[in-house]
Amino acid sequence: EADIYQTPRYLVIGTGKKITLECSQTMGHDKMYWYQQDPGMELHLIHYSYGVNSTEKGDLSSESTVSRIRTEHFPLTLESARPSHTSQYLCASSEYSGQETQYFGPGTRLLVL
Amino acid sequence: GDSVTQMEGPVTLSEEAFLTINCTYTATGYPSLFWYVQYPGEGLQLLLKATKADDKGSNKGFEATYRKETTSFHLEKGSVQVSDSAVYFCALGSFNDYKLSFGAGTTVTVRA
Numbered sequence: 001e002a003d004i005y006q007t008p009r010y011l012v013i014g015t016g017k018k019i020t021l022e023c024s025q026t027m028g029h030d031k032m033y034w035y036q037q038d039p040g041m042e043l044h045l046i047h048y049s050y051g052v053n054s055t056e057k058g059d060l061s062s063e064s065t066v067s068r069i070r071t072e073h074f075p076l077t078l079e080s081a082r083p084s085h086t087s088q089y090l091c092a093s094s095e096y097s098g099q100e101t102q103y104f105g106p107g108t109r110l111l112v113l
Numbered sequence: 114g115d116s117v118t119q120m121e122g123p124v125t126l127s128e129e130a131f132l133t134i135n136c137t138y139t140a141t142g143y144p145s146l147f148w149y150v151q152y153p154g155e156g157l158q159l160l161l162k163a164t165k166a167d168d169k170g171s172n173k174g175f176e177a178t179y180r181k182e183t184t185s186f187h188l189e190k191g192s193v194q195v196s197d198s199a200v201y202f203c204a205l206g207s208f209n210d211y212k213l214s215f216g217a218g219t220t221v222t223v224r225a
Binding site: 006031033040041042043045048050058059090092094099100101102103104105106107 | 144145147149151154155156157158159162164200202206207208211212213215217218220
């Protein structure tokens with residue numbers, strides 16, 4: 001059973017607001033990831049981290065930022081939300097290399113009005 | 114770079130029908146291959162995986178065989194149920210990369 005949590009599950013917010021999506025895992029995994037999932041269900045990697053104090057941009061350019069101060073915590077922040085940020089955001093973690101299983105959280109569905 | 118191509122959906126089936134979702138890959142080296150499933154309103158969860166050629170992954174009646182000669186990892190289930198309605202993702206992972214390459218996802222709907 002994977003132990004990876006995301007809050008909030010749903011968020012409706014107005015344009016220009018600052019938001020932080022939380023992601024935590026209790027498995028002690030070094031690698032963590034943020035994906036954006038579009039309405040067609042395709043996944044796009046937007047950020048990842050190798051470990052504490054490591055953050056990298058993913059394959060899809062994103063205006064969001066991330067931080068990794070603790071192993072278990074990988075929050076994603078949007079400084080000024082826009083309607084184009086409306087999407088589902090999925091957090092994941094894995095133990096070692098890309099050949100290892102990634103464990104996913106339940107996702108945050110964001111709607112920016 | 115490494116990539117995965119999977120069958121486009123949506124796929125609609127009747128209960129007890131046979132399901133196949135095609136997945137082919139391009140990779141250097143010897144990647145691991147995965148099938149993930151996403152049920153409505155949830156995140157992805159691992160369905161099955163295979164780490165080397167000719168390995169067969171299986172779970173919940175689903176099977177997929179890692180075919181290096183055809184660079185394929187097709188997902189099959191002999192008799193689907195309504196509860197199998199979900200989005201299925203094929204994915205590839207390389208030892209020297211921390212990222213997974215996902216296919217576009219295939220939406221499967223099973224009708225009673």
